[in-house]
Amino acid sequence: MGSKKKEIALQVNISTQELWEEMLSSKGLTVVDVYQGWCGPCKPVVSLFQKMRIEAGLDLLHFALAEADCLDVLEKYRGRCEPTFLFYAIKDEALCDEDECFSQEKDNSEDEDVASSEKSCTLAIIKPDAVVHGKADEIIMKIQEAGFDILTNEERTMTEAEMRLFYQHRAGEEAFEKLVHHMSSGPSHLLILTRTEDAEDVVSAWRTFMGPCDPIVARREQPNSLRAQYGTEMPFNAVHGSERQEDASRELALLFPSFKFSEEVPKATLDKSGHEAKTKDED
Template sequence: MGSRKKEVALQVNISTQELWEEMLSSKGLTVVDVYQGWCGPCKPVVSLFQKMRIEVGLDLLHFALAEADHLDVLEKYRGKCEPTFLFYAIKDEALSDEDECVSHGKNNGEDEDMVSSERTCTLAIIKPDAVAHGKTDEIIMKIQEAGFEILTNEERTMTEAEMRLFYQHRAGEETFEKLVHHMCSGPSHLLILTRTEGFEDVVTTWRTVIGPCDPNVARREQPESLRAQYGTEMPFNAIHGSRDREDADRELALLFPSLKFSDKNTEALQG
């Protein structure tokens, strides 16, 4: 009876050191939602990961809930009011040498992280206006439904220096200061995207999905685009997408300086 429940459970509640160690031995990717007893787990994320487990496979993705006060190993997370998620990955020993090579790439003994893909990558930003309106999870689901794979998803509040450099090609425009101020006004979600199927140019495809820069134009010309659905007016157009391959390389290097890209089209970032 107990084993049958374990097979169908979409998340595991960890309350003892024994359960914690058992969770760490699970092959695949395990995501742990570390929560405080007074506020409970993050309900939207619980639903999201349950859905992802069904789609990805129960043997590949595991999701666990752990209250910080119940486990000594989580002592440093006690008393925090922000959501905390821990990621643990155990590689299946059945991986071939070729698969392992693709996963790690050539690191030359350096400490930088590696984003490795045989397909090209591009940058997507869910801007502060969309994040403030609580649309992040909804937009991410639509990105995945459109056939994109999210290699990295990082929440970050950008600095003024970063945004002035990021939008340097628009420095002469009247709206430049307003744009920089908006992008620094709150947290954004920075995503590195690739395509999960086909060999379309990911930069061009992503630009098509988000639609015209002006949300009003997007609603007239591409009402199904993300900017038409989530943007309001300039510069609050909800989503950023790199203009072309060169811009994608420059923006990824600026915002993810510690990452190295193995794709041929991003060799400029490997330094």
């Protein structure tokens, strides 16, 4: 009976005041997707929240759905067309002391912190266009031959919600929607790379090995690069690499939540307006 109640608290579509109050009494963090009856809940984020719930623990993170028209407490959210998420947190003294126990469980489980404390790392993604054409293994072999160590290689189909967050700094660009759609269209290979010989910074070394962002330019300027050999046209350029070390840290933290950094993340370079400076060749 207890397990049934927990399942309801995690995934119930809250339609009454009684269920709403029961949800508010749940220990841990509860994320409520407030939706409109005419459009339904936000489906793209469901798998992302479920993944986060598994990472955080079933007793720490709950997910619920609530239709705005069914509850007076949600009256101010009625008629909105954008997704709305509410977060409610209640500390459970019976659970571990905040994040301390969760960290200990991670340390005592399988070794998920794949980076050596003496090595800098970067993110590499073999994109869906290269995977669907059966080029992933060939690219991985070339990566290793070029002197990169692959600490993690995970095949995963990413959600649109993940990719919107991943590329949020490009949200204003014309190609944003096309990029998000492509990156969530099929399986990718997500790699954490480092180098045995640190003669060159791993982030810069990987970007050099990928070649120019546009495959057409890559074939003209760096014909031996990965994008020249496996890319076709934008955004189907076969591989992604973090632009700078701070970008690698952000992207790895997003896609590999259990990944821990041993070194200080460098401060981002700021432009005169105080915003993080970016170059245009970011993918």
